[in-house]
Amino acid sequence: VGDPPPLMDAATAATATAAAALVWFRKGLRVHDNPALDAARRSAARVYPVFVLDPRYLRPDPAAPSPGSARAGVARVRFLLESLRDLDARLRRLGSRLLVLRARDDVSDAVCAALKDWNIGKLCFESDTEPYALARDKRVTDFAAASGIEVFSPVSHTLFDPAEIIEKNGGRPPLTYQSFVATAGEPPKPVMEKYSELPPIGDTGGYELLPVPKLEELGYGDLSQEYIPPFRGGETEALKRMRESLQDKEWVAKFEKPKGDPSAFLKPATTVLSPYLKFGCLSARYFYHCIQDVYRSTKTHTKPPVSLAGQLLWRDFFYTVSFGTPNFHQMEGNKICKQIPWRENGELFVAWRDGRTGYPWIDAIMIQLRKWGWMHHLARHSVACFLTRGDLRAGRKSLHARKKRVYFTSDSTFSKKKKPNSKIKLFCFTSICQLVSDMKYIHWEQGRDVFERLLIDSDWAINNGNWLWLSCSSFFYQYHRIYSPISFGKKYDPNGDYIRHFIPVLKDMPKEYIYEPWTAPLSVQEKARCIVGKDYPKPVVDHEAASKECRKRMEEAYASNRLGGNPVKGNSSNSSRRKFSDGGQDVPDSSMSKQPRKRS
DNA sequence: ATTAGGTTGAAAGG
DNA sequence: CCTTTCAACCTAAT
Numbered sequence: 001v002g003d004p005p006p007l008m009d010a011a012t013a014a015t016a017t018a019a020a021a022l023v024w025f026r027k028g029l030r031v032h033d034n035p036a037l038d039a040a041r042r043s044a045a046r047v048y049p050v051f052v053l054d055p056r057y058l059r060p061d062p063a064a065p066s067p068g069s070a071r072a073g074v075a076r077v078r079f080l081l082e083s084l085r086d087l088d089a090r091l092r093r094l095g096s097r098l099l100v101l102r103a104r105d106d107v108s109d110a111v112c113a114a115l116k117d118w119n120i121g122k123l124c125f126e127s128d129t130e131p132y133a134l135a136r137d138k139r140v141t142d143f144a145a146a147s148g149i150e151v152f153s154p155v156s157h158t159l160f161d162p163a164e165i166i167e168k169n170g171g172r173p174p175l176t177y178q179s180f181v182a183t184a185g186e187p188p189k190p191v192m193e194k195y196s197e198l199p200p201i202g203d204t205g206g207y208e209l210l211p212v213p214k215l216e217e218l219g220y221g222d223l224s225q226e227y228i229p230p231f232r233g234g235e236t237e238a239l240k241r242m243r244e245s246l247q248d249k250e251w252v253a254k255f256e257k258p259k260g261d262p263s264a265f266l267k268p269a270t271t272v273l274s275p276y277l278k279f280g281c282l283s284a285r286y287f288y289h290c291i292q293d294v295y296r297s298t299k300t301h302t303k304p305p306v307s308l309a310g311q312l313l314w315r316d317f318f319y320t321v322s323f324g325t326p327n328f329h330q331m332e333g334n335k336i337c338k339q340i341p342w343r344e345n346g347e348l349f350v351a352w353r354d355g356r357t358g359y360p361w362i363d364a365i366m367i368q369l370r371k372w373g374w375m376h377h378l379a380r381h382s383v384a385c386f387l388t389r390g391d392l393r394a395g396r397k398s399l400h401a402r403k404k405r406v407y408f409t410s411d412s413t414f415s416k417k418k419k420p421n422s423k424i425k426l427f428c429f430t431s432i433c434q435l436v437s438d439m440k441y442i443h444w445e446q447g448r449d450v451f452e453r454l455l456i457d458s459d460w461a462i463n464n465g466n467w468l469w470l471s472c473s474s475f476f477y478q479y480h481r482i483y484s485p486i487s488f489g490k491k492y493d494p495n496g497d498y499i500r501h502f503i504p505v506l507k508d509m510p511k512e513y514i515y516e517p518w519t520a521p522l523s524v525q526e527k528a529r530c531i532v533g534k535d536y537p538k539p540v541v542d543h544e545a546a547s548k549e550c551r552k553r554m555e556e557a558y559a560s561n562r563l564g565g566n567p568v569k570g571n572s573s574n575s576s577r578r579k580f581s582d583g584g585q586d587v588p589d590s591s592m593s594k595q596p597r598k599r600s
Numbered sequence: 601a602t603t604a605g606g607t608t609g610a611a612a613g614g
Numbered sequence: 615c616c617t618t619t620c621a622a623c624c625t626a627a628t
Binding site: 177257260262475477484 | 610
Binding site for chain 3: 176
C-alpha cells in the first residue's frame with residue numbers, strides 16, 4: 001500500500017495561485033461533485049480539461065473473440081466515448097471544453113508533455129487505486145515533483161478513502177462487510193456547489209484539437225452487425241437515470257438486492273447505474289446522499305448489506321480490500337485467495353464464453369453480456385458458478401484418490417459424527433496435485449477476463465472481488481451452494497421469456513422444455529423448429545453429475561489449503577488453524593512441503 | 601475450544 | 615410466498 005497523495009482542503013486549494021491548471025480526467029467523467037475540477041477552477045485563471053485516449057486500453061485487437069481491444073469490447077468503448085462527448089458538452093456550457101489527446105503509447109508521457117508544453121503550474125486529478133492507474137499516475141506525479149508542478153489528487157471515486165479505512169483498521173483492510181461498515185462510518189458529503197462558468201482554456205500551442213472520436217474511427221473494423229446496448233453513457237444520462245430510479249421512493253426503501261429478478265430485462269430489477277459509477281459519470285457520494293434523502297422521507301427502509309445504499313458500501317468494500325491486498329486480481333501470491341488448482345483452458349471455456357453450453361439459462365446470460373455489456377448481478381453469479389466450481393469439468397472417472405479411499409478431512413465435527421474411532425488418513429498434497437491436474441473446472445481468472453472485457457460496468461476491484469467470491473476463493477466459502485442452471489432461472493421466469501429474447505432459436509420451444517431443451521421429444525423440437533444438436537447445442541456437461549463432482553473437488557482443494565499445502569506461497573501459518581488427528585496414519589508424501597501443524 | 605454469523609442454493613412442505 | 619430441511623462451509627469473535 002503506497003502512501004496516498006496528500007489531501008488539500010478547499011481553503012488551501014483556493015488560495016493557491018497558479019497561472020494554469022490542468023484537470024486530468026480518467027474516471028470521474030462528470031462536472032458534479034468533482035473536487036479536482038473544483039480546485040482547478042478556484043486556483044487558476046486558465047484551466048485545461050484533458051482526457052488522454054489510452055492506446056493500451058483502446059488499440060484494436062483482431063485476435064480478440066469479439067470486436068474491440070484486448071481489454072475492452074466495443075460496447076464499453078462506445079459507452080466511454082459517449083461519456084466523453086457528454087462531458088465535453090457540459091464543459092462547453094460552462095465556457096470550457098474537453099481537450100482530447102492521443103497518447104502514442106504511454107498515457108503518462110502524453111500528460112507530462114502537455115504539462116511541460118502548456119507551462120502548467122498545477123495538476124488536478126482524481127485519485128485512482130487500481131494498480132494500472134497507480135503506476136501510470138506515479139510516473140506523472142514524479143515528473144510533476146521534478147518540475148515543481150503542484151499536484152492535487154483528491155479521493156472522489158469512492159465514498160471513502162481506502163487508505164484511510166485500512167489505517168483505521170490497524171493497517172489491514174477489513175475482510176468482512178460488517179467490519180468494513182463498522183470501520184467506515186458515514187461517508188463525506190459530495191461537493192455540489194453550483195457555478196455557471198469555468199476559467200477558459202489557455203493556449204494549446206501546436207496541439208491539434210480534435211473532437212471526441214467516433215467509435216468507427218478507432219479501427220475496430222465493420223461494426224454494422226454490432227448490437228448497440230440500451231444504455232447511453234454520460235453524466236447527463238447518469239443523473240437522469242438516478243432521478244428516475246429514486247422517484248419511486250417505495251421501491252428505493254424496500255430494495256433488497258438478493259430478492260431481485262435476474263431475468264428482468266425490459267425493466268431491470270436494479271438501477272443499472274453501475275456503468276455510470278464505473279466511469280464516474282455519477283458520483284457515488286452524491287448517489288449515496290440522494291438515497292439517504294429518500295430514506296428520510298419514508299417510514300422504514302431496508303438496511304445494508306441488502307439495501308440500495310448497502311450496494312454502494314459493497315463497492316467501497318471491494319475497493320478497499322483490493323487496494324490493501326497485493327495481487328488481489330489473481331490467485332498466485334494473493335494471501336486472501338484459496339489456492340485451488342484450476343485448469344487453464346479448454347473447449348468448455350469457449351462454449352461458456354460464447355454462450356454455447358447447451359443450457360439456455362447460462363447461454364442467454366452470456367449472450368446478454370455480449371450484446372448489452374450488462375446483466376443482473378444474480379445472472380452473473382449463475383454463470384460464474386457454472387464456469388468455476390459448479391459445472392464445467394470433464395467426466396473423468398478414474399480418480400487416483402478414490403481408488404485409494406483416502407479421507408481427507410481434518411474437520412473435527414466430521415470425524416466425531418461419522419467416524420468417531422476411525423483412523424483418519426491424511427490426504428497428501430501430491431495426490432491432490434495429481435488428481436486435480438486432470439480436473440477441468442475452470443480458473444476464475446479466465447471468467448474474470450471475459451467479464452472485464454465485455455461488461456460496460458467492468459470495474460477492476462468489484463469484478464475481481466466478485467469472481468473471488470463466486471469461485472469460493474475468498475469472502476464466501478459455502479461451495480455446497482451451487483446454482484442450478486435449470487431451476488435457478490425457472491423460479492423467476494417459468495415461461496422462459498428471458499431465454500426467448502436472447503436466444504431467438506428457442507423462442508417457440510414450449511415452456512416445459514425451454515430450460516432443458518434436450519429433454520423435449522423430437523416431435524416437439526421439430527414443431528419448435530429447433531433441433532437440439534443442430535439448431536441449438538446439446539448440454540456440454542450433465543449438471544447433476546458435474547456439480548456433484550465439482551463439489552467433491554472443491555472439498556479436496558479446501559482440504560489441501562487446510563493442510564497448509566499452499567502450492568504458491570507454501571505458507572501454512574494462517575491456513576492451518578484447524579486441529580487434526582494424524583496419529584499413526586499414512587504418512588504424507590515426502591514431497592509435501594509442509595507438514596500439518598499439530599495443535600492441542 | 602466453541603459458537604455465531606454469513607447480501608443472493610435447492611427442494612420440499614405449508 | 616413463507617419456513618424448514620438438507621449437509622455443511624469458513625471466519626471472526628469470544
